[in-house]
Amino acid sequence: MEIMDLSQHHQAISSYFPMPVTAQDWEEYTLTNSQVEFFHENGYLSGVKILNEEQVDLLREEINELMDPNHPGHHLFYEYHNNESTDPDKILFHSLGHWRITKGFHDVLWHPAFLKAASQLLGDRSVRFWHDQLFCKPPQHGGVVAWHQDYSYWTRTTAMQHLTCWIALDDATTENGCLCYVPQSHKWGLLRKPELAGDMDGLLDHLTTEQKLAFHSVPVELKKGYATFHHPLLVHGSHANTSEHSRRAFVLNVFADGTRSATDEPLLQGVPVVPSGEKITGQFFPLLYAVD
Numbered sequence: 001m002e003i004m005d006l007s008q009h010h011q012a013i014s015s016y017f018p019m020p021v022t023a024q025d026w027e028e029y030t031l032t033n034s035q036v037e038f039f040h041e042n043g044y045l046s047g048v049k050i051l052n053e054e055q056v057d058l059l060r061e062e063i064n065e066l067m068d069p070n071h072p073g074h075h076l077f078y079e080y081h082n083n084e085s086t087d088p089d090k091i092l093f094h095s096l097g098h099w100r101i102t103k104g105f106h107d108v109l110w111h112p113a114f115l116k117a118a119s120q121l122l123g124d125r126s127v128r129f130w131h132d133q134l135f136c137k138p139p140q141h142g143g144v145v146a147w148h149q150d151y152s153y154w155t156r157t158t159a160m161q162h163l164t165c166w167i168a169l170d171d172a173t174t175e176n177g178c179l180c181y182v183p184q185s186h187k188w189g190l191l192r193k194p195e196l197a198g199d200m201d202g203l204l205d206h207l208t209t210e211q212k213l214a215f216h217s218v219p220v221e222l223k224k225g226y227a228t229f230h231h232p233l234l235v236h237g238s239h240a241n242t243s244e245h246s247r248r249a250f251v252l253n254v255f256a257d258g259t260r261s262a263t264d265e266p267l268l269q270g271v272p273v274v275p276s277g278e279k280i281t282g283q284f285f286p287l288l289y290a291v292d
Contacts, residue, residue, distance in 0.1 A: 003073035007100045010286040012107040016058060020112050027115035039121050042188035043234035044220070050113045051225035055104075060169055062102040063134065063248055065094060068263050073101035078131065078268045083125035084197040085143030090240060092143035092197050093136035096268070098250075105132065108220060109252065113229070114165055115289040118254055121229055122163055127289040128163065128280065130154075131268055133251035135238075137177050142241025144177070145196060147203040149185075150253070151232035152193035156263040157280065162232040162255040168222040168249050175243040180217045185235035200237060212246060255280075 014017070020026045031045070040046040052057070065071060069082060078097035087093040092216060100104045108114070111130055118127045130168050136144065150164050172178035183225040204212065215235075230236060243246050261274040272282045281287075 003101060005076055005100050006103070006106040006108050007283050008288075009106065011211060012110045014103045014107050016055060016107050018114075019110065021057055026116055027138040029113045031117050031120050036120055039231070040228065042183040043092055043187065044181050044228060044230040044236075045117075045121065046220045046222065046226075046228035048109075048113070048117055048227045048229065049225060050227045053225070056169055056225045057067040058104045059108070062098075062104045062250065063136065063169065063250075065136065066095065066098050066101060066105075067136065071101070076100040078270060085145075086195065086198045087143055090143030091138050091141050092145070092276070093134065094197070095134045096131050098179055099129075099132045105250065109286075111289055116164055116253060117229060118120075118165060119289050119291060122161065122254075122256045125161070125292060126287060126291045127254050128257045128259065129286050130157070130253040130255050132253065132257040134247050137241035137249065137258050139176075139230060140242060140245050142177050142247055143197060144200045144240050145238045146194050146198050147182075147237040148196060148233055149191055149233050149235055150192050150230075152190060153196075154232065155190075156261065156265070156267060157255065157259055158262040159259065160232055160261055163254050164232065165227050165229050165252045165254070166249055167227040167252070168224050169182065169245050170248050171224050171251065172220070172222045172247055173243065173245075174239075175236045175241075176220045176245050177241040178222065178247070179220045179236055179238050181220060181230065182215055182235040183216070186231040186233040188233070188235070190233065191235070192280050200239065203235065205209060221258065254288065257290075260290065
């Protein structure tokens with residue numbers, strides 16, 4: 001079965017996530033001033049509803065298909081890790097590039113609830129797609145995602161005007177390895193890049209005494225369909241899944257339009273080079289939301 005590369009389509013191709021028709025319709029998705037202020041002060045904003053039950057079920061079905069290494073669209077992933085955990089007793093499924101393969105994960109990029117919030121949190125800027133991620137932790141054996149800052153993996157792009165949106169497809173709890181944040185750590189500057197699925201606390205060895213004293217993590221428990229947004233320098237991670245329930249989530253990473261390449265290497269595996277200094281655009285980095 002031949003699979004079409006959906007990165008060729010820079011708009012939704014289904015009716016899964018209906019778009020507002022009028023400016024007034026967009027108001028349903030507008031964050032309050034207090035929500036935006038909380039984000040800038042603490043580095044994150046949680047509890048934003050993105051998906052309804054039907055949409056959650058759709059994306060869960062697509063995850064089940066995508067986790068099969070024999071999927072006919074497998075070659076379209078930028079990265080695919082059936083198990084990225086460095087602990088032989090744990091499992092962490094992690095992939096990038098599934099927006100190119102299935103309609104639901106393609107079209108969710110244009111979900112108005114995501115786009116309006118993303119634009120506001122980027123300073124009312126136009127939003128351009130960077131890349132997606134899937135993270136799946138099975139019951140009892142789900143591995144950790146070590147404490148890290150997203151931008152430490154993204155220094156091949158500049159300026160730092162990025163945003164991460166993490167969306168739960170299962171109820172995310174402390175027991176099954178929900179995301180955890182260190183509030184206000186986005187003010188610490190860029191830290192050393194750790195191994196993403198390695199030692200949970202490896203980053204702490206590279207913090208100053210002052211940063212260690214301020215290191216107080218907050219678990220972000222979410223109902224399925226809800227999202228949390230965070231700043232590219234916010235320290236975050238997630239502990240192992242020791243529960244009887246799976247913890248599936250997907251991530252949408254974006255940046256403000258105008259972000260440029262800072263390398264002459266491919267920005268993502270298999271993607272044509274965007275020369276250093278040039279604005280990031282093209283087939284693999286579509287403009288999702290334009291602000292006049």
